[in-house]
Structures are given as structure tokens and as C-alpha cells.
């Protein structure tokens with residue numbers, strides 16, 4: 521009886537199979553890694569060019585049911601099976617029934633994989649037109665959300681950094697805001713920030729002044745000069761990374777050793793679109809393995825440079841015109857890469873090795889409706905995985921609630 525029930529159910533769910541195969545997970549999940557609230561399910565690497573995609577399926581199918589994939593092209597001639605790695609059954613890849621990956625059998629672990637967000641956002645900062653009032657933002661760039669959901673914003677055309685405390689109607693100026701200028705208490709079109717809450721300091725890419733400057737509560741210290749800085753990042757060891765839009769490189773400095781030249785960790789081979797080059801790098805991200813992700817603005821791609829690599833790999837955009845002027849980039853612990861695709865007014869998600877990204881937010885036109893963006897530039901998550909996007913032209917920060 522039970523078996524018959526399952527089979528008729530499978531017929532009902534077959535239509536969703538295609539969707540299942542497409543909803544990939546990045547390779548950072550190990551073979552048989554946890555992927556579902558059902559602990560009998562595990563992650564199977566899909567056999568192919570690389571291990572960047574996989575499926576979440578029931579782990580304990582009888583090995584005898586699984587035939588080998590066609591060894592010449594890893595295809596499966598049986599209907600509705602796909603070729604996966606399953607070393608517990610066979611060293612060679614086997615054909616696995618995709619019906620056993622259905623969400624009714626392996627409900628996805630929410631909060632981790634294939635997250636989705638409600639497409640209608642809540643405006644949590646700005647949204648009151650362009651201007652310099654405290655409730656306004658003017659062509660903002662990068663944003664940062666802290667543990668308490670306070671929002672820090674590089675308010676570019678207002679030459680200031682503002683903090684919007686959680687659930688407030690206006691921001692407060694925490695750096696700059698004294699007009700465009702080159703005094704140490706002024707800023708000139710800041711693009712990016714690193715908020716160090718332990719030390720009550722912020723590090724600012726002060727683009728127009730060609731310097732990286734650290735602000736403490738009431739004082740400032742220029743830490744790097746003569747640099748066409750745009751993006752900033754700090755790794756787990758406290759090293760500082762800065763992108764340089766004119767030298768077309770990213771450099772890294774050891775903390776407190778900002779007097780030396782730092783070392784190049786991406787690009788540095790002139791302007792161009794080769795794998796060892798960049799063209800106007802904007803925002804950057806550094807992961808646990810110290811790989812550097814670079815929004816390679818004029819090349820409309822995102823590059824990943826592993827530590828000590830001599831060239832990068834394309835992990836987003838590049839050839840299929842899928843990205844237009846990428847800006848903010850963040851990578852989660854599973855290796856999913858989120859990119860603010862600014863001229864397409866949307867946010868995309870990639871896994872390394874993907875041919876195509878997937879739209880997670882926006883792409884619905886440039887008006888000021890809650891599901892629209894006009895020049896998405898900055899990205900940040902809060903501790904509940906709500907997603908925040910800097911909506912540059914409309915001068916607002918949009919919060920997208922996690923859709924569970």
C-alpha cells in the first residue's frame with residue numbers, strides 16, 4: 521500500500537522536477553553534506569565539468585537500483601535520472617532518480633540553501649528624494665547592517681557616512697557631512713565603509729580625496745594615501761583590502777602596517793579583460809579561504825582570485841552579457857555569490873562554475889515601486905538573512921524579508 525501511494529505521489533510531483541534540478545547548491549557543500557531538514561537526505565555532486573552543482577536527494581536508495589552512467593558522456597538513458605557521484609555505492613558515477621530529490625522527500629534546509637526573499641521591499645532608510653536632509657540620501661553606494669540592524673551608509677553625494685538606527689525615520693551623521701573637501705574631517709564622495717564596532721571606528725574609501733581614512737568618534741587618521749580607492753574589505757585576520765580603479769588592482773595591507781605599499785592580490789597587470797586583468801574594479805569581498813571576489817565593473821563580470829593566484833576566474837557575468845556594471849558583491853558560507861547588478865537594477869546569485877546566474881531581487885523596471893530598483897549598488901545581510909540593497913538613484917535602502 522505504502523509503495524503505491526508514494527508512486528502516485530511521484531506522478532503528481534514530476535512537474536516540479538525540472539525546477540529541482542535547476543535549484544543548485546554551490547560546491548562548498550561536501551558530498552553527502554546536510555541539505556535538508558530530513559536527515560536521511562544528503563547532497564550529491566552532479567558529475568560533469570566540475571563539482572559546483574549538486575542535488576539534494578534521499579541517501580539510502582538500494583545501490584542495486586542504480587545503474588552506471590554512460591562512461592563516454594556521463595549521460596543517463598533511463599528516464600528521469602541524472603548522473604551523480606555516489607561513492608558509497610560505486611566509484612563510478614551512477615544514474616540517480618530525480619524523483620528522490622523532491623522537496624516532499626527532502627525539504628530544503630531553510631536559512632541556508634536557495635533562500636528567497638519577498639519581492640516587495642520595505643524602505644528602511646531614505647526614500648525622501650535627493651537632498652541633504654537627515655531623512656534623505658543622495659546617490660548612496662555601499663551599506664552595512666550591524667547585529668542590531670542599524671544601517672551604515674556611504675552617502676556619496678552628501679560627502680558623509682550616516683547611520684540609521686534600527687526603525688528610525690532619519691539618520692545621524694557619523695563622518696563627514698561638512699561639505700565636500702579635503703580636510704581630515706571632510707569627505708569627498710565616499711564609496712565604501714568597514715564598520716569596526718569593537719573599536720568604535722569606521723574605515724572609509726574617500727574616493728575624491730584618493731585616500732582611505734579611519735574615523736574614530738571625534739578624530740580621524742589617514743591610513744592610505746594616493747590611492748584611487750573604491751571598495752574595501754577586511755579578512756578574518758584583520759588584513760585590509762582596497763580596490764584601485766585606476767591601477768586596476770586590489771591590494772592587501774596588514775593591520776597597523778599601512779605605511780608600506782601592501783601587496784597586490786588581484787589584477788595589477790594593467791587595464792584589460794584577460795583573466796589576470798581588471799577594468800575599473802569596484803566593490804570587493806574576501807571569504808574564509810582568503811579568496812578575493814572583485815566586481816570588475818567595466819568588464820561586467822565578477823572575478824575570484826584565490827589566495828596567491830596569478831590570475832582570476834570568472835564567477836559571474838562575463839560572456840553572456842548577464843551583468844551590467846556590477847557593484848556590491850557578497851559571498852555566503854556556502855559559496856553562493858550575490859551581486860548588485862546595478863545597470864540591470866537587480867540582484868543576481870551565482871555559484872562558481874555556473875553558466876548563468878539567477879535573479880533574486882528586482883529586474884522589474886526603475887520606478888519607485890516596492891519591487892523596483894534604480895541602480896542597485898550596495899548589498900548587505902542582517903543576522904536573520906534579510907537582504908538589504910542600496911537603491912542608488914532613488915536614494916533609499918530597501919529591505920527584503922526572507923521568504924520562509
Ligand SMILES: *[C@@H]1O[C@H](CO)[C@@H](O)[C@H](O)[C@H]1NC(C)=O
Nearest residue numbers: 551565569570571605606607
Ligand atoms: C568531484 O567530486 C568527486 C568526489 O565526489 C571527486 O572524485 C572528483 O575528483 C571531483 N572533481 C573535481 C573536478 O573536483
Ligand SMILES: *[C@@H]1O[C@H](CO)[C@@H](O)[C@H](O)[C@H]1NC(C)=O
Nearest residue numbers: 590591592593594595596597
Ligand atoms: C553513450 O554515449 C555515447 C555518446 O553520446 C553514445 O554513442 C552511446 O551509444 C551511449 N551508450 C549507451 C550504452 O547508451
Ligand SMILES: *[C@@H]1O[C@H](CO)[C@@H](O)[C@H](O)[C@H]1NC(C)=O
Nearest residue numbers: 534535536537538598599600
Ligand atoms: C519522466 O518525467 C517526465 C516529466 O518530466 C514525465 O512526463 C515522464 O512520464 C517521466 N518518465 C518516467 C519513466 O517516469
Ligand SMILES: *[C@@H]1O[C@H](CO)[C@@H](O)[C@H](O)[C@H]1NC(C)=O
Nearest residue numbers: 700701702703704728729730
Ligand atoms: C585641498 O583643497 C584646497 C582647496 O580646494 C586646495 O587648494 C589644496 O591644494 C588641497 N590639498 C590637497 C592636499 O589636495
Ligand SMILES: *[C@@H]1O[C@H](CO)[C@@H](O)[C@H](O)[C@H]1NC(C)=O
Nearest residue numbers: 716718719721734758775776
Ligand atoms: C581594535 O581593537 C583591538 C583590541 O580591542 C585591537 O587588537 C585592534 O588592533 C584594533 N583594530 C584597529 C583597526 O584599530
Ligand SMILES: *[C@@H]1O[C@H](CO)[C@@H](O)[C@H](O)[C@H]1NC(C)=O
Nearest residue numbers: 717719720721736737738739
Ligand atoms: C562620541 O563623542 C561624543 C562627544 O564627545 C560623546 O558624547 C559620545 O558618547 C561618544 N560616542 C561614543 C560611541 O564613544
